[in-house]
Amino acid sequence: MTVDWDKYLSDEAKLRLPSVMKMAARTRGTISFASGLPHSDCFPMKGLSIKYETPESNFKKCAIGSNEDLANKLEADDEIYEACQYMSGRGTTFFDKWCHSYIEKLHKPAYEEWDTLIQAGGTFSLSAILRLLCNPGEDTILAEELTYPCFLETCKPLRVKVFPVKMDEDGVIPEDMDRVLTNWNTDKKTRDFKKPKFFYSMPVGQNPSGVTMNASRKQGLLDVCRKHDIIIVEDDPYYHLQLNMETEEIQSLLKFDRDGRVIRIDSFSKMLMPGMRISIVTANKTFTQKLTMSNELSIHSAAAPSQFIVYMLMQEWKAAGFRQWLDHIQDLYRKRRDVLLDAFEKHLPADLCTWNRPSYGMFIWIKINMDRFPKLDADKSDVEWAAKVEDVIFEQALDEEIQLSKGHWFMIDNLNMAGFRATYACASFDDLYHGTERFGKAIRQVHAKLYD
Ligand SMILES: Cc1ncc(COP(=O)(O)O)c(C=O)c1O
Structure with missing residues (x-):
């Protein structure tokens, strides 16, 4: 019997297409x-030792990997138990704490009620944020006129329409965003659509243009978003890939945010290893709590062994080693x-x-x-x-x-x-x-x- 499986698919599934970035593979x-x-x-990871119970001893004795020092250290850690157990939508307590203090040191927002949340990579974070903020088939978004295709491909099955904002060699042009939003209800391109909920941006080493937004652009962007009451999603996987030798540290949009309208995504993919599938979302507590609830009924959290490995690496390296x-x-x-x-x-x-x-x-x-x-x-x-x-x-x-x-x-x-x-x-x-x-x-x- 030939069955038409397509007829069972949801509208969302029907609209899913292969990612162009996968097609770009060599x-x-x-x-x-x-x-x-x-x-x-x-x-940085060139090997891994695990201590595990063996079938030969009917799971009463342990074998250890080649690196005994590491295996002994792991045995002593309560974190191992936590990394094997079900956990809350916030992830493991030890890595949750580490992530919060990492963001506090680097990007502490200029308002009080903020929080961090471990997520399973930037791509997953984007999809979770879209579902957090947008109603399918109804809401709209703004983004840089050249943008990350995986983001567009995430919006499409949710039937969330994306509108472009012009950019130049310093990134998005706030005046153009202001123009688009001010004329929203009269411009024939936009007047039949709801006003956008958020602006999606990659302010550092933008994908694909490679441009980085300067501080005055960031301030301008925040001002326009405040004027039109728009959220900003700051997707920043390239923050640590600084290629010129400037001494001045670049500032996250979080630092310009007095209201809690910036949702920042930090990914470990480019600064450590994409295979870990770990990211951090920083936002106001209303948003992080809703994202946590959504995790609890889906992924629970990014895989805990990944959280554990990254945490152990950071314990070993300490802040100075990580900087190195x-x-x-x-x-x-x-x-x-x-x-x-x-x-x-x-x-x-x-x-x-x-x-x-x-x-x-x-x-x-x-x-x-x-x-x-x-x-x-x-x-x-x-x-x-x-x-x-x-x-x-x-x-x-x-x-x-x-x-x-x-x-x-x-x-x-x-x-x-x-x-x-x-x-x-x-x-x-x-x-x-x-x-x-x-x-x-x-x-x-x-x-x-x-x-x-
Ligand atoms: C702008 C942007 N966001 C997100 C990602 C994916 O990040 P992750 O590996 O954390 O899902 C990439 C990767 O190429 C990217 O360029």
Whole structure:
């Protein structure tokens, strides 16, 4: 019997599609500047010892891993019991405390009634926050005009419409957000929709543009959000990947927030290891309590062994060791960024494209100079032509065995712009160099085919 399983699916499930970021995973044989997997040199965990009861002793005696010191230490810890047991929606008490004090030290909000909550990674946090704030098919959101595709893909099945706010080399433009919100009920693009509940932002090493918001932009953003009574979701996985040697620490939007309207997401994926699936959400207590209740009837918490491992690592390293680790990975990413930028200088056609020099994160944005790719198809609008040029360069690059992420994957609405996101996160130094050579060749080839 052939059953139409689709007919059982909820509207939410029907709208689910494969994530474009998974499709950006390396195509066989190509060099990839597309997927932002951290390089394995940036993972501190190189082994693990576990002490466990053995079947040979009918589970009365323990075997220990190769590192006896560690095994003995684990035996003594009450934390082991907690990490094996069911726990509250807040996670383990020891890691809960650690996370709270980590946020207090780095990003203490400027109001009293705030709290932290352990969550199972930034991606999960985003989906939980969407469900916390938005009614499916009804609510709307604002985001930077180039934004993280996984966020758009999370909104889609919930039928939460996202509207773009313009950005430049310093990030989102608060005046544009003010314009969009002030004209909401009259502008024909927005007037049939509810006013947005929140603005989703990546203020540091933005994905995909690589730009970082300065303090005056942050203040401007908070002012506009306060004026229009909008929540801000600050997704900040790249905070610790500082690539320039500035001494000044960058400030979270939490520091500008006097009301409790910022929900901040810190992820351990880029500063430690994505496999841990741990993040911290910081927000006002109404929001953290509702998120905790939602955890209690779903995941309970991020996996407790992960919480335990990260906690033990932090106990071993102490604050100074953790700082040293962050300096170490910053150094690794800085070198990688500089190798890629050097290769760009040598091999990308500077008359056909431009690129930025990110001071945080993993991404460089390459903008195709559309003045040099004038429209050849009268039936197409400028926006359609930009998309076409981007497609053709992407395909030509694949023929040259180099893959980048297409700019259009990150656009809320198609823009009159063609571009690519390149990451230096995981390719080898050789591949960073040769991949750039190939990409430069692909852009030149497309230009020659179209205009020579
Ligand atoms: C902006 C942004 N948010 C969230 C994530 C995912 O974070 P996590 O691994 O904590 O789910 C990424 C990863 O690439 C990202 O770029």
